[in-house]
Amino acid sequence: MKFRSLALAAAMSTIGFGTTVASTAAQAQAKEQFFPVIVYRTGAYAANGGPWANGYVDYLKLVNAKGGINGVKISFEECETAYATDRGVECYERLKGKGATVFQPLSTGITFALTEKAPIDKIPLITAGYGRSESQDGSVFTWNFPLLGTYWVGADVAIQHVAKQLGGLDKLKGKKIALVYHDSPYGKEPIPLLQERAKLHGFELDLLPVAHPGVEQKATWLQVRKNRPDYVLLWGWGVMNSTALKEAQATGFPRDKMIGVWWAGAEPDVKDVGAGAKGYSALTLQHGAEPNSKVAKDVIALVHDKGQGTGPKDEVGQVLYMRGLISAMLGVEGVRKAQEKYGKGKVMTGEQVRWGLENMNLDQKTLDGMGFAGVMRPVQTSCLDHMGSSWVRVHSWDGANWKFASDWYQADDKLLRGMVLNASRKYAEEKKITPRTPEQCKQ
Amino acid sequence: MGFFIETLIGGLMAGMLYSLVALGFVLIFKSSGVFNFAQGAMVLFAALAMARFSEWANHALGGDSLLLANLIAFVGAGLVMLLVAWVVERFVLRKLVNQEGATLLMVTLGITYVLEGIGQTVFGSEIYNIDVGMPKDPVLMFESVFEGGILINKEDFIAALIAALLVGLLSLFFQKTPVGRALRAVADDHQAALSIGIPLNRIWVIVWLVAGIVALVAGIIWGSKLGVQFSLATVALRALPVVILGGLTSVPGAIVGGLIIGVGEKLSEVYIGPMVGGGIEIWFAYVLALVFLLFRPQGLFGEKIIDRV
Numbered sequence: 001m002k003f004r005s006l007a008l009a010a011a012m013s014t015i016g017f018g019t020t021v022a023s024t025a026a027q028a029q030a031k032e033q034f035f036p037v038i039v040y041r042t043g044a045y046a047a048n049g050g051p052w053a054n055g056y057v058d059y060l061k062l063v064n065a066k067g068g069i070n071g072v073k074i075s076f077e078e079c080e081t082a083y084a085t086d087r088g089v090e091c092y093e094r095l096k097g098k099g100a101t102v103f104q105p106l107s108t109g110i111t112f113a114l115t116e117k118a119p120i121d122k123i124p125l126i127t128a129g130y131g132r133s134e135s136q137d138g139s140v141f142t143w144n145f146p147l148l149g150t151y152w153v154g155a156d157v158a159i160q161h162v163a164k165q166l167g168g169l170d171k172l173k174g175k176k177i178a179l180v181y182h183d184s185p186y187g188k189e190p191i192p193l194l195q196e197r198a199k200l201h202g203f204e205l206d207l208l209p210v211a212h213p214g215v216e217q218k219a220t221w222l223q224v225r226k227n228r229p230d231y232v233l234l235w236g237w238g239v240m241n242s243t244a245l246k247e248a249q250a251t252g253f254p255r256d257k258m259i260g261v262w263w264a265g266a267e268p269d270v271k272d273v274g275a276g277a278k279g280y281s282a283l284t285l286q287h288g289a290e291p292n293s294k295v296a297k298d299v300i301a302l303v304h305d306k307g308q309g310t311g312p313k314d315e316v317g318q319v320l321y322m323r324g325l326i327s328a329m330l331g332v333e334g335v336r337k338a339q340e341k342y343g344k345g346k347v348m349t350g351e352q353v354r355w356g357l358e359n360m361n362l363d364q365k366t367l368d369g370m371g372f373a374g375v376m377r378p379v380q381t382s383c384l385d386h387m388g389s390s391w392v393r394v395h396s397w398d399g400a401n402w403k404f405a406s407d408w409y410q411a412d413d414k415l416l417r418g419m420v421l422n423a424s425r426k427y428a429e430e431k432k433i434t435p436r437t438p439e440q441c442k443q
Numbered sequence: 444m445g446f447f448i449e450t451l452i453g454g455l456m457a458g459m460l461y462s463l464v465a466l467g468f469v470l471i472f473k474s475s476g477v478f479n480f481a482q483g484a485m486v487l488f489a490a491l492a493m494a495r496f497s498e499w500a501n502h503a504l505g506g507d508s509l510l511l512a513n514l515i516a517f518v519g520a521g522l523v524m525l526l527v528a529w530v531v532e533r534f535v536l537r538k539l540v541n542q543e544g545a546t547l548l549m550v551t552l553g554i555t556y557v558l559e560g561i562g563q564t565v566f567g568s569e570i571y572n573i574d575v576g577m578p579k580d581p582v583l584m585f586e587s588v589f590e591g592g593i594l595i596n597k598e599d600f601i602a603a604l605i606a607a608l609l610v611g612l613l614s615l616f617f618q619k620t621p622v623g624r625a626l627r628a629v630a631d632d633h634q635a636a637l638s639i640g641i642p643l644n645r646i647w648v649i650v651w652l653v654a655g656i657v658a659l660v661a662g663i664i665w666g667s668k669l670g671v672q673f674s675l676a677t678v679a680l681r682a683l684p685v686v687i688l689g690g691l692t693s694v695p696g697a698i699v700g701g702l703i704i705g706v707g708e709k710l711s712e713v714y715i716g717p718m719v720g721g722g723i724e725i726w727f728a729y730v731l732a733l734v735f736l737l738f739r740p741q742g743l744f745g746e747k748i749i750d751r752v
Contacts, residue, residue: 219712
């Protein structure tokens with residue numbers, strides 16, 4: 001009995017000591033801004049998820065190497081989703097309790113699942129180049145930030161690019177455009193805009209879904225061969241993209257009549273197709289492969305050369321690496337902007353970071369100073385516009401490298417704005433959300 | 444008509460490739476009564492080994508002889524599959540002689556995760572290339588007979604021929620060699636096979652090795668088509684309706700099943716798909732298999748199992 005009491009006392013004091021240590025550690029960590037890193041380095045999309053994650057983490061390390069965000073160091077923790085929505089939600093639940101102030105789900109499916117959780121937990125979601133297109137409307141989607149562009153922007157620019165190649169929007173009449181898409185929320189996202197454009201310009205839209213993960217597309221490309229579209233838009237991810245290009249080659253569809261979305265225009269998509277993908281074009285989310293940019297050189301000098309690199313050194317500057325790096329930069333700049341209002345050198349809360357993201361103003365001078373000259377154009381958000389930019393270029397695969405093949409395009413704001421408002425108001429009605437007014441935005 | 448024939452041919456060639464993966468399931472079930480859920484992971488593992496060994500060998504040879512590099516890689520990957528077979532027998536199956544089928548199935552599920560994890564850890568998770576010189580461009584035939592001609596994918600055609608050749612060799616192996624007969628005896632009854640002196644442990648290593656070599660050939664063909672990456676493991680899902688349809692114990696069943704599934708899914712996607720929004724070929728293959736099962740629960744060529752009550 002005596003021994004039991006002694007053991008109990010010892011256990012209690014150990015717990016007490018442990019709690020003290022934990023709280024001390026928590027206080028020590030309070031000076032760090034915690035960034036959850038949702039990644040997929042395993043599973044069917046690992047080849048694409050890996051470079052994104054490496055770019056994201058390397059940028060956080062770069063910021064720390066430069067002294068943090070106004071002196072506040074960044075801490076981070078990775079959580080693996082394998083691109084599965086349920087695992088993504090698990091990651092969110094696990095990491096939000098660790099002081100997460102901004103999430104980047106890296107999956108449209110996970111974004112759909114988290115959109116209703118974020119307002120409750122008061123944690124903003126950055127979905128740069130993916131997610132719900134109508135979430136551009138910040139009056140309804142208060143916590144979503146599809147920065148740099150949505151799939152409606154991508155689809156709009158893809159049609160503009162096709163029209164330019166044909167000689168004008170009026171030349172689209174009577175043409176046939178096929179959309180070969182990943183049969184998932186991601187792949188279906190551009191359909192409403194393409195249907196709207198088809199109505200406006202009189203082209204025929206052929207919808208061809210491909211089941212996850214997209215390794216078997218023979219039937220799809222037999223239909224392409226049968227229907228003989230003038231252009232194919234490719235809305236794939238991971239192995240679906242390279243398989244589509246190989247099937248296009250096997251069915252004799254010209255690759256220079258194929259335009260991919262920005263998630264179908266990176267090195268893993270074409271590397272093992274090689275010359276078979278020559279002439280294939282894809283949209284860019286502003287940036288392309290940027291190994292010569294200043295920011296990429298900074299990463300090499302301050303992170304990789306110090307033995308702190310996350311992935312292989314030769315990956316720095318590749319398309320998806322840059323996508324991850326820029327995504328991290330947007331999160332960091334949200335925190336930096338928030339600090340301008342709530343106190344430099346302080347750790348920001350989710351609500352404060354949301355304000356920072358909503359008032360972001362990255363002009364060209366700032367971007368150039370950060371090492372993004374030639375990589376990005378300005379991003380300016382507002383309470384009503386959570387996207388901040390809709391600039392897109394097209395790059396083309398020359399058999400060995402991605403090279404820019406167009407000047408800058410900008411999505412048709414008039415068309416987009418109407419569609420975004422219609423969809424977001426519908427969402428607001430369904431979810432009984434009262435949209436914020438411009439006056440409320442100022443508060 | 445030309446397009447219909449083209450779809451049909453495309454389906455037949457895809458079906459042959461499914462058969463190749465289905466063969467791995469059949470081989471192990473036929474020889475050991477284990478439904479090997481890890482067959483897809485074995486395809487991925489073998490293809491990863493082949494791709495990386497080929498890359499390393501090519502680099503070591505100074506890029507002079509791709510053929511020699513591929514031969515070295517094939518032997519190396521074959522040895523890796525031998526190691527896998529030995530490890531599976533020594534540390535997994537040996538402890539489970541005469542256990543329930545469900546237990547063995549669950550064990551193969553575990554092997555799936557282990558192989559997928561180790562494969563990606565050791566060989567990497569990027570997309571790797573297997574270049575065995577397969578032609579990529581199509582050939583157009585019968586242009587004077589059908590409008591637009593019939594497009595044949597040369598790569599698929601050669602792959603189908605290789606698959607057919609492998610099936611023929613395996614049929615001979617099972618029917619005409621003492622080892623093949625021993626494999627069938629083990630499948631019928633582990634204990635009875637042991638009692639007449641068949642070395643169960645060695646037989647299991649042999650059968651897993653043969654399945655490993657089949658996985659390697661399937662991995663090379665699929666890897667050459669798709670690139671070697673994680674999704675190769677999901678190719679096994681395409682072969683499941685094939686073994687359901689063809690029967691788990693029949694090598695010819697795997698072939699006929701593969702052809703029916705291949706043709707069925709392509710025709711359904713092309714002709715029925717557009718009416719219902721497309722993307723139906725995966726589940727349609729299972730529906731097709733289930734319809735056949737309504738009439739022949741043991742599959743087209745499977746053995747009817749009669750248990751004494």
